[in-house]
Amino acid sequence: MARQEAHAPMPDYMYQLESRLSPEQRAAMLRVQELARAQDSNVYLTGGAVRDLISGMPIRDLDFTVEGNPQRMVRELEKGGAKVVSEDEKTRHYELIFAGDVEGSISAARDEVYERPGAKPEVRWSTVMEDLRRRDFSVNAIAISLNPASRGLLLDPTNGLADLEKREVRALSIHAFTNQPIRLMRILRYAARMDGKMESRSEEWFELALGRKLHENLDPGLVGKEVWALGREDDPAATLKQWEAKGLIAAITPQLAKRHPDYEGLARLNRARLMFLEAGLRARLTNAVIYFLLSRLKDREASAALRHLGFSSKQMEGLDELGPATNEVLKTLKGRKTDKPRDAYFYIEKVPLERLAFLAADSGDTKAMAKIRNYLQKWRPMRATLPANELEALGVPRGPKFDQVLEDFFDAQLRGKGKDPEERTKLLKKLAGIKDEPKKVEEKKKGRGKKAAALAEKGAEKLASGRGGKGKAPEAAGAGQAAAAPAMAPKRGAAAGHAGAAASGRPHDAKKSAPAKHAKKK
Secondary structure (H helix, E strand, C coil), X not given: CHHHHHCCCCCCHHHHXXXXXXXXXXXXXXXXXXXXXXXXXEEEEECHHHHHHHHCCCCCCEEEEEECCCHHHHHHHHHCCCEEEEEECCCCEXXXXXXXXXXXXXXXXXXXXXXXXXXXXEEEECCHXXXXXXXXXXXHCCEEECCCCCCCCEECCCCHHHHHHHCEECECCCCHHHHCCCHHHHHHHHHHHCCCEECHHHHHHHHHHHHCCHHHHCCHHHHHHHHXXXXXXXXXXXXXXXXXXXXXXXXXXXXXXXXXXXXXXXXXXHHHHXXXXXXXXXXXXXXXXXXXXXXXXXXXXHHHHHHXXXXXXXXXXXXXXXXXXXXXXXXXXXXXXXXXXXXXXXXXXXXXXXXXXXXXXXXXXXXHHHHHHHHHHHHHHHHHCCCHHHHHHCCCCCCHHHHHHHHHHHXXXXXXXXXXXXXXXXXXXXXXXXXXXXXXXXXXXXXXXXXXXXXXXXXXXXXXXXXXXXXXXXXXXXXXXXXXXXCCCCCHHHHHHHHHHHHHCCCCCHHHHHHHHHHHHC
């Protein structure tokens, strides 16, 4: 048994990764791999993506580390639709939104050498293993190779995997907080995200740093980056409470130490986030989180705090637009323009998820919320399961007419039609102009009717011949009477004509039979 365990295969991290990534994330990763091969560079998935993969958490972003200069790769990615959010030429670090709206980064593998604790580091380009060892915490110092010769190989030089299993955050150096005091805020954010704690020795170093008041002189720009990263956490309130407990929240702005964040608003926002997540949608809530973080401050105080933290004009615009834009959404959802389900669906489909989530957290209007819930729980799943294959099976070729039939079908479903399979098929045929062929059963019935008519006519002929041969052939007369029993009696003149024809053995002529009978009577 022990021998079998010793030879047990390593976990297939690439399989886990590809099964956990969204289609857009998978496409972004494949494109980075292609570009790295094209410039003959080694590339690795590092940091948060690997940490989230192993710990079973949602993979928020994709961080790639390249052994070499990633600048040319970034320019090629831009040609394919990626957007560079920020770049640091000194460290060759690029924050990106890849094509498909995937967040991530690409950076060069580097080492950082400190002349003395707390001094600015000297940057040296390095291998990926040196890059991992110079990082802040062991849970961030794990990588997965994306290179053909070692694809899926896990690199863990600081034993971060064990810390993830224990849900502990461990600093990699006694000088970790001295060299970069912003790590005081970051280690608490990671511990809150993992629902874990600091490793015991790291906690001692943390307290020593607080005792030396390193937290009172944090770089405002780095604090601003932590606040922005806070907006991407699943439970930002948990991190804020940790920051408050350790006296770090004043680094954002001193007023927060007295007025505190709006934790009730953050709780409502978290419920809205979960509602969207259950529908398979992951909303970016950074602006909404920062709104509730600073909502108890005056507008001018909040604006001054954000400027002090180094927020860009674009970031400030996004924060300023959130409230007015969400009010417009609320007004439209309450108005007549979205009374019909179809109109409401297509309007909500175009609204950014953050505004919908913020509306749910900040307004709670029942009419607007009913439409948002219908969109998430009814209309969107309905839209995703339109019967395209069934329509194609009916013989409708793909094209403008095909698309229009599906649109009309979706509209009918929103009005409550096409619920069961039989009704769906009938509705599709009607919308596509397909008429049902005549049923074969009806044709068989018609054939049986003709056959019955022929038998009835034959029976009538037998009846007539039986009556005509009464005196000469009693057997025939008896047979004629038996055959005539179920049939209607023919007209008298016609019967006589049939009888004469039968007796003479010639064809019956209706015109000649009446005068012949009259002459005989005379």
